[in-house]
Amino acid sequence: MIKKLLIVVVLCLSSGLYAKSSMSKSTYNSLMKAQEFMQKEDFKKAKVMLEKLLKEDKNSYEKSYILQTLANVYINDGEYNKVAKAYEDIIKFKAFEEKSIQSIKFSLSKVYLSNEQYKKSLALSKELLNSKDINKEDIYENLILAYYYEKDYKNSVKYSKKYFSLKKDIKESWYKVIYSSYVELKDYKNAISIMKKMVKIFNTKEEYWVQLASLYQQENQLKKSLSTLELAYKNNILTKKDNILYFINILLQNEVYKKAGELLTKAVDEKMIKEDQKIFEIIVSSYLNSKQIDLAIQKLQESKFAKKNKFQMILANIYYNQQEYSKSIEIVNKMQTKRNSKLDGEKQILKALCYYELDNKPQSIKTLKQIVNNPYHKRKAKSILKQLRS
8 A cells, every 4th residue: 555665865976076085086987987877777887887896995985985876776776685785884984974874874764664674764764853954754754654564553643643744735645554554543533534634635536435434334423424425426436336335235224215225226227236136135125115115016026036935925015005905815826835834824814814805704714714723823813713703
């Protein structure tokens, strides 16, 4: 998630350097030649030349410049362990002025971070906090990442706050770090606070809206979770299948059944989601809970997933409640159930009640007699029979 940062130390050589006793003209000319190779991107020749030059009898000032130039070649080649060694040697030589040494130390702290030597990076970065030459914001960036990778999320947050207080234009990646740190610390209150800012700043990022809704759900703030997703959906930000399904799930948890049914039906119709048994059941349940009976009937009549006895029984009960008793009887007559099973008892009782409502009392009694020995419904069947015969 977080891109590790490296810094390249730029070598600046002036023609007056070799005039000083610290650097000979031949060394200066060799370094200039190496730079020419580097500018032509011929790093191989530059590397061979500089490594050979380093083996010669040179003073610490000359060696420091050679190592600094060589470090840039190593960075280009991705040899970061060699970069670290070069910077460490420059620091030991103490040949440069203090400002330059501070700059080398900062670069080394970046290299340590890249090499996953987080403790070394932290030690050097904390030492640099007292430096007047290194930008505090840059040091804080190092500390934030090093503590984060060390899983010391509390300190990562600490320096993130310092960084945020100084920086005006904060990149998205730094918001991600502090947000992730709060989540790791299970500090969901502050995680929500950060994610709200991220949603406001990076308002087209679908994943941030969903994460904010998820945090609200985590904190049992279902209404806020719902309103977050509703706004994202309204602004055409929610587009991914899993996020649409998550929105529907939150709608159901908030008992917003009509909207849930509409969204799920739309997703199926637009082939965003393939309808299966589970999706079918959610749609039917949404229709029934939102009192959209006609839509529920249509779904139960047309869907291939409605052939199971469970759903035929639901349809038969709907027709009964709609006072369409003949349709209810027609459905239960087509259902194949095992005699004396629980479902068979439910079916026969519903059928008997339909006959009763159709003023066919004899047929109602006859139907009930078939289940007086049903272990699940015999008591209810006998009770109804008693009332019909009285």
